[in-house]
Amino acid sequence: MSLNSISFRSLVYSQYIYKLKSYIGLFNSLVVLQLLAILFALGGSGMSGTSGYGIRIDVNYYSADLVIIFTILWAFFSSILMTTRSYQEESYTFVTNRLSNNLSNIAVILTMSIISGSTALLSKPLMKVVLYVIGDTFFIEAETAISRMDQLSGIIATILYILLAGSIGYLIGTVAQMHRLLTIIVPVVFIGILVAFDGEGQFTSKVTAFYYQETSILLFSAKMVVTIALLCSAATLLSNRKEVRQ
Template sequence: MSLTNKTFAETLQVQVKFKLHAYLGMIVYLIMVQIVGILMSLMGPTGMSSVSSFIDINAEMYTPTVLIFLSNLWAFYVGLLMTRHDQRADIMPFVSTRIMSSIGDVVVLVALAVYAGITAMLSNYVVRIVILLKSNKHMLSDENMFSAPEVFIENLVAFIFFILCFAAVGYFLGMIAQKSKKVLFIIVAVFFSMLFTSFGQEILLGTIKIAQFGLFSFMGVMIILSASCFIVATFLAGNLEVKG
């Protein structure tokens, strides 16, 4: 009988593969959510019309807002699901430490966010294709991955980081709930109460202004928020006890 010591990278790789298989069913829910988002985007365009003696113009604007919103909700739910006591209790026998398990969770959430961002972006193109197939529909702006690859990449990166941030917030709040539901209630209450104060609104507007400076500013804001949530959640996970 021989004992072999695996490196950190090898152990993490095994755990990530295991967790990806464990949460593979979430991909099905993502597909369902994005199909709903496509249908809602097609049913609810914003429009304007202009009528003169010689010309009748009707313009409709389709945005990926619904797709992103639903994808974010999905990511938030997945992050929350990973912190549930029964989920962690089932997975715990297959991992080495709670800290290692949390690091594996973060890697899996990043992978799922990348997948969700790519599929959300492609779903937006499905909406465009359906619009073009409609009679008497002409797209005024059609920046795609071939005509404007830099715009496509920027939007894709923004989608991924935005979705990842929601997953991180869900993971953080879920871990807080496992530690103390009273603390979770206080955090949520303070957050929403700050939205109605001048101080909280200034922070929110300042964050939005920083993100509007460009892609790198937006990425910086999302990375800081996501990393902060993951670090605190990982610290809390190290103090949790998994009971059989």
């Protein structure tokens, strides 16, 4: 019997560091997806033009929206992938339990969200550099100055949206691991509930307004954090019902 003992916090931290290193392939896929999204975004999100006196002016609008959408999808599917058996069996390298395994996974998803959200927002300056190099392009910023608080709010909102997608994916992946049929039953039931109770799109519009149309960054963050905590808690509770090494 070993006389060495390890605290629960140290156990979670050890698993967290190990998983960050072993999941490097997920970050490689993030780089590929974001570069691909940047390539698509170079076409612009909108355009207008005018001509006169022998001069033609074309105006293209660029944003990082497409990169953020790709990143949200990446977080969603990566979190599902983390719940598969091949990834979960890596945890048995440590003396572990369901709780420490889930907490380390959630910490990894949080780290993934912060990193991917930051790189997604940094894609806009990269697009400017590429457009400047490949053609005769002049950049005009919006006249309305964006304050540092607005920039910080945008960063926080982007990271929280990505984290929400990751939490939903982690919950779906956990449910799917309990029984294969649940991967079909749960989406069908969810869509059925929306169709049955969403009269004229009222439920969907209310949910959208509850999150997306919130003007206060503090209230928005509180709503998102509570929702993410509920999703992660549900995934943790459901995973405790699985058999050992299932």
